Amino acid sequence: MSGGPAGRGQGSRQPWGGVRPFSIKTKLGALVVVSVLITTGLSVIAVHTKTELRFITVFSMIATLLITQFVAHSLTAPLDDMNAVARSISHGDYTRRVRESRRDELGDLAQTINVMADELEAQDSQRKELVANVSHELRTPIAGLRAVLENIVDGVTRADPETMRTALKQTERLGRLVETLLDLSRLDNGVVPLKKRRFEVWPYLSGVLKEANMVASARANMASGSGSHTRTDVHLHLDVSPPELVAHADPERIHQVVANLIDNAVKHSPPHGRVTVRAREGSEPESLELEVLDEGPGIPRTEWHRVFERFNRGSVNRPHGPGSDGGTGLGLAIARWAVDLHGGRIGVAESERGCRILITLPGPSSLPS
Numbered sequence: 326m327s328g329g330p331a332g333r334g335q336g337s338r339q340p341w342g343g344v345r346p347f348s349i350k351t352k353l354g355a356l357v358v359v360s361v362l363i364t365t366g367l368s369v370i371a372v373h374t375k376t377e378l379r380f381i382t383v384f385s386m387i388a389t390l391l392i393t394q395f396v397a398h399s400l401t402a403p404l405d406d407m408n409a410v411a412r413s414i415s416h417g418d419y420t421r422r423v424r425e426s427r428r429d430e431l432g433d434l435a436q437t438i439n440v441m442a443d444e445l446e447a448q449d450s451q452r453k454e455l456v457a458n459v460s461h462e463l464r465t466p467i468a469g470l471r472a473v474l475e476n477i478v479d480g481v482t483r484a485d486p487e488t489m490r491t492a493l494k495q496t497e498r499l500g501r502l503v504e505t506l507l508d509l510s511r512l513d514n515g516v517v518p519l520k521k522r523r524f525e526v527w528p529y530l531s532g533v534l535k536e537a538n539m540v541a542s543a544r545a546n547m548a549s550g551s552g553s554h555t556r557t558d559v560h561l562h563l564d565v566s567p568p569e570l571v572a573h574a575d576p577e578r579i580h581q582v583v584a585n586l587i588d589n590a591v592k593h594s595p596p597h598g599r600v601t602v603r604a605r606e607g608s609e610p611e612s613l614e615l616e617v618l619d620e621g622p623g624i625p626r627t628e629w630h631r632v633f634e635r636f637n638r639g640s641v642n643r644p645h646g647p648g649s650d651g652g653t654g655l656g657l658a659i660a661r662w663a664v665d666l667h668g669g670r671i672g673v674a675e676s677e678r679g680c681r682i683l684i685t686l687p688g689p690s691s692l693p694s
Contacts, residue, residue, distance in 0.1 A: 356396050360389045403431045419446035469540045470495040519575040526570040526604045533583050534561045559594045564603040572613040573689040578663040585660045586617040593621035609688035619679040629673045633661040
C-alpha cells in the first residue's frame, strides 16, 4: 500500500553487471603477477650484488606473504560482515544491512543480501499489519453479537424473531469477515477477488448506517472501549440523489469503506454533531461518488497525504466527545485498501467545515477483473 523497504531495495540497488574493473579474478591475477615481479626483481638484485640466494628466497617469501595477507583480508572481511548479517536475519532481525562499498562479486553479493533483507522486513511488517487489520475488523460484529446475547441472558430483551435476526446478521457478518482472510492472503500476488453485483444505493447505505447506530448503542452499553466509537450523541444523516441511484461494486468491501469512515467521523465529531453520508452518480454508468462529512476540527492540509497510512491517528491527541477513543489508526487504511481493489480513488477533499472524505468508484466497464 505504501513504498516499503522492499521497494527501496529493488529500486535503488542495481548490480554492477558484467563490468567489474576490480573483480576478484583481477585481484588474484594481480597478486600472482606482483609476487613474480618481486621474486624476479630480488633475483636480479642478488646477481648484481652477489647476495646469497637463501637471503633472496627469504625476502621473497616474506614480501609475498605480506601482500597475500593484505589481499586475503580484503576478501574475507566482507564475508565476515555478510555472515553476521545473515545470522541476524535467521534470528528474525531484519534491520541490519551489509556495507556496499565494493565493485566486485562480493559487492554484488552484498546488494543481493540487502535486497533480500528489505523484502523479508517488508513481509514481516505486512504479516503484523494483517493481524492488526483482521483484529480491527472482527471487533465490531463480535461486540454487537455479544451485546445482543448478553441482553437476552440478562432478561433485558426477549429472544424474539427480530432480536435473533439481529444476532444472525452479526454472525453472518463474522463469517464474511473470516472469508476475507483467504482474500487477504492473496494480496502479495495481487489477486483479490471482488464479488461485484448491481445494487440500489439508498437501501444499502441505509442498512450500513442503521448497523452503525446499533453497534454504537451496544458498545455504549458495554463500555468496551475496544477501538470503535461508543458515542450515541452524533446524528448520522444519509443523502442519496437520485433516490433510485444504483452502483456496481462489491457490497462487502464498500461496507468496510463506509463503516470505517463513519466510525472515524463520529470519533472526531463535536458533541451532538452530525455526520453525513452522501452518494451521487459518477461520470460513468453505474459509477458512484461517495462522501463522508463530519463537523469536527478537520485535517490540516499538511496531513492529507498521511491520512490513509496504517497506524496513523492524525495530529489530534484527544477524543472529541463523550465515549470516543483514540482508535487503532487502521480504519482509513482499510478503507483505502478496499477502494484500491475496485480501481477507485479515495482522498481528503476541500470542506468549509470539518473533514470531507471523497470516494470515486468506477463503473463495471472500468473495474479490474
